Amino acid sequence: MARSSPITNRSGRIAAAILLALACILFVAATRIDYAFSSDPLGPRAIPLILAAALGLFALRYGFSPGPAEVFPRxxxxxxxxxxxxxxxxxxxxxxxxxxxxxxxxxxxxxxxxxxxxxxxxxxxxxxxxxxxxxxxxxxxxxxxxxxxxxxxx
Structure with missing residues (x-):
């Protein structure tokens, strides 16, 4: 398996950090959703929280193993x-x-x-x-x- 260059790893880790920050923002926004307890058993927070967790996990995975980067389009x-x-x-x-x-x-x-x-x-x-x-x-x-x-x- 070929190793990625430091620049490739850096760009992948920057992208992972941005995705992780977005996951945190989504998580915080989801926890602020108000709803009545008599509504849906899961409530409106469930899907945004699941998406935030999944995005965070994928961002961490990508941050630790970014792989090769594509050439920037021209x-x-x-x-x-x-x-x-x-x-x-x-x-x-x-x-x-x-x-x-x-x-x-x-x-x-x-x-x-x-x-x-x-x-x-x-x-x-x-x-x-x-x-x-x-x-x-x-x-x-x-x-x-x-x-x-x-x-x-x-």
């Missing part, structure tokens, strides 16, 4: 990566304004474009997948999804 791959992160932030920012369906259709469509789909393919996959996830979350799981304030009167 050129078109770097632009596509930045574009993906930007469209994710834009989707979150516009979710309440546009609503789940249009926001997800744009997110999925732009992501498909970034991965090489034609504009027609990206539009079709964006609309179809947004509708699929809407049905899954809204009707199968009973989750509240924003409908978009620009589409609602008042």
């Amino acid at each position: 050129g078109p791959l770097l632009l596509r990566s930045i574009g993906f992160v930007a469209v994710c932030f834009a989707t979150v920012a516009l979710l309440d304004l546009l609503g789940f369906l249009p926001a997800m259709a744009v997110l999925i469509g732009v992501t498909a474009l970034l991965f090489g789909a034609t504009p027609l393919q990206a539009a079709v996959v964006g609309v179809v997948q947004a509708a699929f996830w809407f049905v899954c979350f809204k009707y199968a799981l009973g989750t509240y999804l924003p409908m978009g304030s620009i589409f609602t009167a008042g």
